[in-house]
Amino acid sequence: MASVTIEQVRKQYGAVPVIQDVSIDIDDGEFVTLVGPSGCGKSTLLRMLAGLEDISGGEIRIGGRVVNDIAPKERDIAMVFQSYALYPHMTVAENMGFALKLKGQDKAAIQNRVKEAADILALGPLLDRLPRQLSGGQRQRVAMGRAIVRHPQVFLFDEPLSNLDAKLRVTMRAEIKDLHQRLKTTTVYVTHDQIEAMTMADRIVVMRGGVVEQIGRPLDLYDRPVNTFVATFIGSPAMNLFNGSIVDGRFVTDDGKALPLPPGYSGGAARTYGIRPEHLAIAESGIPVTVGVVEPTGAETHLVVKLGALDTTLVIRDRVDVRPGQSVAIAPDLAKIHLFSAQGARLN
Amino acid sequence: MSDIAISTPQAQMTRTHSAVGSLRIVQTACILVIALVIVSPLFMLLIASLKDDRFQILADMGSFRAFWVSDPTFANFAEVGNFSGELAFGRYLLNSLIILALTVGSGLIVNSMAGFVLAWGSVRGRALILSLVIALYVIPQESIIMPLVIMVSRAGMTDTFAVQIVPWIASPLYIFLFYQFFAQLPKELVEAAQIDGASIFRIYRSIFLPLSLPALATVSILMGIESWNQYLWPILVTQTDYARPIAVAIATFFGQDSIYWDRAMAASVLMMLPILALYLAFQRWFVSSFVGSAVKG
Numbered sequence: 001m002a003s004v005t006i007e008q009v010r011k012q013y014g015a016v017p018v019i020q021d022v023s024i025d026i027d028d029g030e031f032v033t034l035v036g037p038s039g040c041g042k043s044t045l046l047r048m049l050a051g052l053e054d055i056s057g058g059e060i061r062i063g064g065r066v067v068n069d070i071a072p073k074e075r076d077i078a079m080v081f082q083s084y085a086l087y088p089h090m091t092v093a094e095n096m097g098f099a100l101k102l103k104g105q106d107k108a109a110i111q112n113r114v115k116e117a118a119d120i121l122a123l124g125p126l127l128d129r130l131p132r133q134l135s136g137g138q139r140q141r142v143a144m145g146r147a148i149v150r151h152p153q154v155f156l157f158d159e160p161l162s163n164l165d166a167k168l169r170v171t172m173r174a175e176i177k178d179l180h181q182r183l184k185t186t187t188v189y190v191t192h193d194q195i196e197a198m199t200m201a202d203r204i205v206v207m208r209g210g211v212v213e214q215i216g217r218p219l220d221l222y223d224r225p226v227n228t229f230v231a232t233f234i235g236s237p238a239m240n241l242f243n244g245s246i247v248d249g250r251f252v253t254d255d256g257k258a259l260p261l262p263p264g265y266s267g268g269a270a271r272t273y274g275i276r277p278e279h280l281a282i283a284e285s286g287i288p289v290t291v292g293v294v295e296p297t298g299a300e301t302h303l304v305v306k307l308g309a310l311d312t313t314l315v316i317r318d319r320v321d322v323r324p325g326q327s328v329a330i331a332p333d334l335a336k337i338h339l340f341s342a343q344g345a346r347l348n
Numbered sequence: 349m350s351d352i353a354i355s356t357p358q359a360q361m362t363r364t365h366s367a368v369g370s371l372r373i374v375q376t377a378c379i380l381v382i383a384l385v386i387v388s389p390l391f392m393l394l395i396a397s398l399k400d401d402r403f404q405i406l407a408d409m410g411s412f413r414a415f416w417v418s419d420p421t422f423a424n425f426a427e428v429g430n431f432s433g434e435l436a437f438g439r440y441l442l443n444s445l446i447i448l449a450l451t452v453g454s455g456l457i458v459n460s461m462a463g464f465v466l467a468w469g470s471v472r473g474r475a476l477i478l479s480l481v482i483a484l485y486v487i488p489q490e491s492i493i494m495p496l497v498i499m500v501s502r503a504g505m506t507d508t509f510a511v512q513i514v515p516w517i518a519s520p521l522y523i524f525l526f527y528q529f530f531a532q533l534p535k536e537l538v539e540a541a542q543i544d545g546a547s548i549f550r551i552y553r554s555i556f557l558p559l560s561l562p563a564l565a566t567v568s569i570l571m572g573i574e575s576w577n578q579y580l581w582p583i584l585v586t587q588t589d590y591a592r593p594i595a596v597a598i599a600t601f602f603g604q605d606s607i608y609w610d611r612a613m614a615a616s617v618l619m620m621l622p623i624l625a626l627y628l629a630f631q632r633w634f635v636s637s638f639v640g641s642a643v644k645g
């Protein structure tokens with residue numbers, strides 16, 4: 001196990017910068033997820049950690065050792081690919097033991113380690129099968145088995161669950177997290193699924209366009225996003241954002257609807273007003289809106305209402321009796337309001 | 349109402365069935381005729397090789413007796429399969445087999461390595477090398493054969509096995525074939541192996557070679573046929589029996605005044621057998637759905 005330090009790392013393909021001055025400190029044993037929209041450079045950063053891509057600038061240290069110019073096999077890392085990349089002609093046991101065989105370990109030692117990993121992942125009955133004789137979820141587990149037999153310093157995962165169906169994804173999510181709690185190996189996990197990031201990570205790194213937007217614990221990111229990008233990226237349904245400006249102690253949207261400000265807020269520069277769907281409630285008196293869509297999910301009800309011309313989402317814990325077209329009043333929880341500048345940076 | 353609704357699709361189905369059926373018959377008949385045309389000379393050859401009397405063979409040609417032998421004998425084979433005597437083809441057969449085995453064996457290694465490095469090695473000027481390889485393929489063998497003859501005779505290599513093997517080991521066609529096969533394998537396979545600690549040679553040997561059985565089989569068959577049928581080149585570079593291949597030996601045999609048809613037929617059958625065996629041994633690898641499971645979820 002080891003800490004990982006990424007310092008001012010840059011990557012460019014030709015003249016095109018793909019990663020720009022990224023710095024992340026990962027503690028020994030920590031589980032960090034990298035999230036961001038497609039093409040933001042998550043895989044590239046992970047592959048630089050693995051040694052599969054050159055580093056254009058900056059420094060990467062694993063366990064205090066600078067690894068910029070060290071080959072993948074010498075970095076003591078293991079990687080699980082989105083496509084699993086199992087060796088098709090080797091059995092499950094051979095797939096898992098391949099790295100140990102290359103290290104020159106003897107047969108009995110390899111067998112022990114493979115068996116140990118197979119026990120952890122419940123792969124025992126499958127050891128003699130070929131990858132093509134396995135289901136998607138089993139292949140995924142074998143890919144993890146191949147990583148854990150080596151007892152590496154760091155696990156790297158690149159969207160390991162995205163080829164699985166939704167139900168299996170949830171199961172495997174829990175399984176990976178459980179595995180991490182048992183093995184306590186430092187883990188960097190790439191995903192574009194913010195729920196995966198929220199539920200699994202000790203800390204989340206949100207990236208966009210090759211730069212880090214925010215690093216923090218899941219709930220900190222949720223409660224205090226540093227900018228509008230993180231605010232809308234984390235959380236589902238996404239945070240409601242309204243553009244406008246502050247007039248006479250109230251926030252007035254561009255089409256003239258007035259929204260209340262948090263008590264005691266005095267900054268005048270706010271240009272965007274954010275409120276999460278679950279922090280809006282139907283109230284006796286408040287902002288008048290028209291109900292558009294009603295989506296009962298059982299546990300909660302999602303409402304899409306028209307606030308002026310803007311679609312606004314509410315998540316209500318209780319069952320509500322409203323119909324599309326009906327006029328109601330809504331009110332935000334004043335303590336949960338987010339205010340952002342014209343550049344999108346958090347103000348409160 | 350419902351009766352009609354049910355019977356209509358059934359009637360349609362029957363009609364389609366019979367249409368498909370008669371098409372099948374026509375197809376099968378065509379294939380049979382074509383197969384007959386292709387197979388009958390071979391069959392004739394085989395039958396003739398089992399007849400003892402060379403004048404009878406000539407007399408039987410052109411009648412249905414060419415396809416029938418009443419008292420088959422392997423005497424012809426015993427004679428031509430020999431290593432000594434006027435008509436002993438055993439030696440040439442062995443020569444051809446040695447040349448084939450060494451050409452195909454080294455050809456598989458050299459061409460697949462070159463293809464692998466072009467596909468996955470860190471090669472400067474990969475595109476240039478690839479276009480050179482393809483350009484080389486366009487040059488017909490015959491056009492470089494005279495300079496090549498001069499080269500090998502200056503080097504004192506004539507009348508050896510090596511001279512019939514070495515020039516044909518590396519081949520642009522097979523390098524390109526391997527390159528294409530390797531290049532379509534997923535990059536993650538290479539990367540996973542790199543992380544597992546495999547050197548580039550180890551990746552080639554332990555992962556790519558085992559996965560390329562279809563390509564290896566295809567190249568083996570093509571190279572084998574090519575080597576087996578080499579004719580112009582061995583004529584130019586062999587003077588004695590020492591390394592002469594069977595294709596050349598049989599041809600010179602037919603040039604002689606009195607032709608022993610019976611033994612010539614047996615020799616021709618013998619010449620066909622190894623290449624047929626090679627094909628049968630490898631053809632099941634021609635189609636392989638093996639690699640798909642590497643990555644697909």
Ligand SMILES: Nc1ncnc2c1ncn2[C@@H]1O[C@H](COP(=O)(O)OP(=O)(O)OP(=O)(O)O)[C@@H](O)[C@H]1O
Nearest residue numbers: 013018036037038039040041042043044045191192
């Ligand atoms: N070999 C390459 N040459 C040029 N540009 C590349 C190369 N590889 C990646 N890129 C670019 O780098 C950027 C980041 O790619 P990367 O694969 O890291 O994205 P990602 O965040 O993993 O996206 P996804 O969620 O879709 O996997 C993309 O804009 C991509 O086009």
Ligand SMILES: [Mg+2]
Nearest residue numbers: 042043044158
């Ligand atoms: Mg990616």
